[in-house]
Amino acid sequence: MPLSTQSQTDDAQYILVASLDNARNISNILKAITFKDHAIFSATPNGLKVTVEDSKCLQANAFIQADIFQEFTIKEDSVGFQVNLTVLLDCLTIFGGSTVPGVNTALRMCYMGYGYPLTLFLEEGGVVTVCKINTQEPEEPIDFDFCSSNVTNKVILQSESLKEAFSELDMTSEVLQITMSPNQPYFRLSTFGNSGNAHYDYPKDSDMMELFQCTKTQINRLTELYSQNTWTSSSPNV
Incomplete structure (x- = not known):
């Protein structure tokens, strides 16, 4: 996968790097919880949690375990940010979602930290596209403490x-x-x-x-x- 050849020097600037051979795997998960425009991303060494809320009374969560990714590197105990989920899904399907067997869109998702955009490197058929999505400070999600x-x-x-x-x-x-x-x-x-x-x-x-x-x-x-x-x-x- 060409994206895996990105230099380690480039990786050093990121506090979060997550790679998948098939971007459709994560886009299908995110579509299942897309009922509002924005989502809170919370990453820990265990994986990536995506939270969508509406009016502080409805919450949907998707958790993608670290083992699902071909590469999952996090340099802090936790990393959090908020992005426009609709824009993110548009970027993930920028190649149109190929249905040709064996042809997938590879994804490398990188984040440098507070104030920086979420950077997506997408590759299909040798063509690489880079998308940068502005991030926001994440709001504190509701804690549904179900005993x-x-x-x-x-x-x-x-x-x-x-x-x-x-x-x-x-x-x-x-x-x-x-x-x-x-x-x-x-x-x-x-x-x-x-x-x-x-x-x-x-x-x-x-x-x-x-x-x-x-x-x-x-x-x-x-x-x-x-x-x-x-x-x-x-x-x-x-």
Whole structure:
């Protein structure tokens, strides 16, 4: 990979260097959490964490372990900065995302420190493009301190299966109701649209369930104010 031939002298000026043979791997991860323009990047020797927040009430995190990168060098205990996520994704796909087998866009991401831009070296087919994205001082993200002892219900589902489930929902409904219960229906998605009420039930032992821990019935509703990330919930006694 030509990018790997960048001199060690050049690397000496950076406090963070991360390289990938295929930029699509990181762009796909970032697309999954892109619901706001800006993201907070926090790097430690363990890897890179990307946080996106909205109105201090909704947070999405993606963590890319250091082992995922072909090279991951950090010269401080932690490095943090904020960038425009939309601009970053545009840069990562600057070559258009080749679909030719064996042809990938290599990425080398470098950061010199506070006040400096995030520099991207992208190479495909022997052509190298350099992008520099202005960085900002990162805001302090919300600390969602969920104590494990206070967790009533916990469900982990396969993302692809959940995406398919959401695609079947009635989009005319102003409310998406999520029910979790230790008894049937176990996990239920409900909509209340123009064509009537609809319930989609998923057994706790279905293929889409990675983990199902439920001690009592809980109902959460995502209302028509979902654009403002407003949730209402209730936990009826059972």
